[in-house]
Amino acid sequence: MAGDVFQLDQIQKWMQSVISHPEGVVAGVQSTEAQQQIPVSPDAIAEVVTRSQSLTSLERLQVYGNAYYARLVECLKGEFPAVAHAVGRETFDVLAMGYLQSYPSRSYxxxxxxxxxxRxxxxxxxxxxxxxxxxxxxFLIDLATLERLYSEVFDGPGSEDQPPLSPEELQQIPPEAWPGVRLVPVPSLRLASFRFPVHEYITAVHHEGQAIVPVAGETHLAINRREFVVRRLRLDSVPFALLSHLIEGLPLGGAIAQALDDTETDFEKLAASLQTWFQEWATGQFFAWVELPGEE
Structure with a gap:
């Protein structure tokens, strides 16, 4: 192999395979991906990367490998600041490195x-x-789940380029049409249930307040993005069930029947709150449009 001339793209792909290998640079050099580009052993790395006055070829590669993973750990810390706050920097770094070894970055x-x-x-x-x-x-798993959900809603499709369904438009729907009405959610709306009110802890961390691990308690959230800002709304079990079935595509009458069955709530109690819930959901821009009975 001595004296071989390598193409730039060969070297780039080889180096990427080497420095990004989850088990370290030596394992990266020996990996199938790296060997397909440049079949060199760890002892002969100097044939590809020259040494410097103070570092061997392997040590030079390890500098890049360490920097690569340090950058990824910082990115994870930026996405999961509440988890990092809860466990402390040192423990988070251990968790992050373990994660990167189990789930190496595969996306551009x-x-x-x-x-x-x-997961x-x-x-x-x-x-x-x-x-x-x-x-x-x-608590940590719930915390990470919600922080990841915030990221997905922020980066995912939204409705900023189209007017959402307004409270006034809802009020214009004829009363006799309501049982068959289908409400189409905006693409950014997500619902999730947790074992802890982790949204409060995340808010405290973001505001640099005193973040205290909360007492366990069933928590239902609606997460949405409005004007490129992720917002969340805590829901009781009945409106959460109703909204879940509306998002599934059930007409209002069917969604109400299913929510009553799910929560064992009486109809009169649910009906008394419907107007308040829909006003709140329309203000939160949860729906893109309404489909009246007979419309396709």
Whole structure:
């Protein structure tokens, strides 16, 4: 191999495979991807990368490898600041490096880097790694799940380029048409349930206030993006069930019947709150348009 001349794209692909390998530079050199580009052993790296006055060829590559992972860890910290706050910087760095080894970056965009982080936290022995209780581990998983959901809503499709359904438009719907009405949600609307009110903890961290791990309690949230700002609304179980079935595509009458069945709530109690809920949802710009009975 000595004296071989390598093409620029060969070197670029080889180096990317080497410095981004989750098990380190030596494993990267030995990887199939790197060997397909330049078949060199770890002992012969100097044939591709020359040494400097103070560093060997391997050490020079390790500088780039360390910088690569340091950058990815910082990106994860930027996406999951509340998780980082909850466990502390040192523990978060350990979790982040473990995650990057289990779920190496495969996308051209950093927006997908943390996509599997909540899943990773659910897969590992968090109680051992954090020296905390099972309840704290469950809190961390919920926390990461919501922070990731915020990122997805922020980066995903929205409705900023089209007017949402307004409260006034809802009021114009004839009363007799309401049971068959279908409300089409905006593309950014997401619903999620959690074991802890983690949204409060995230808000406290963002505002640099005193973030205290909350007491466990069933929490339902509607997350949406308006004017490129992610917003969330906490819902009780009945409006959450109703909104969930509306998003599924059920007409209002069917969604109400299903929500009553899900929550064992009586109709009169639900009906008394409908106007308030729809006013709140329309103000939050949850719906793009309404489909009246008979419309396709």
């Amino acid at each position: 965009t950093l927006g997908q880097l943390g996509a599997n982080f909540p 990773f936290l659910a897969e590992i022995p968090l109680t051992t790694l954090t020296n905390q209780s099972e309840e704290f581990a469950a």
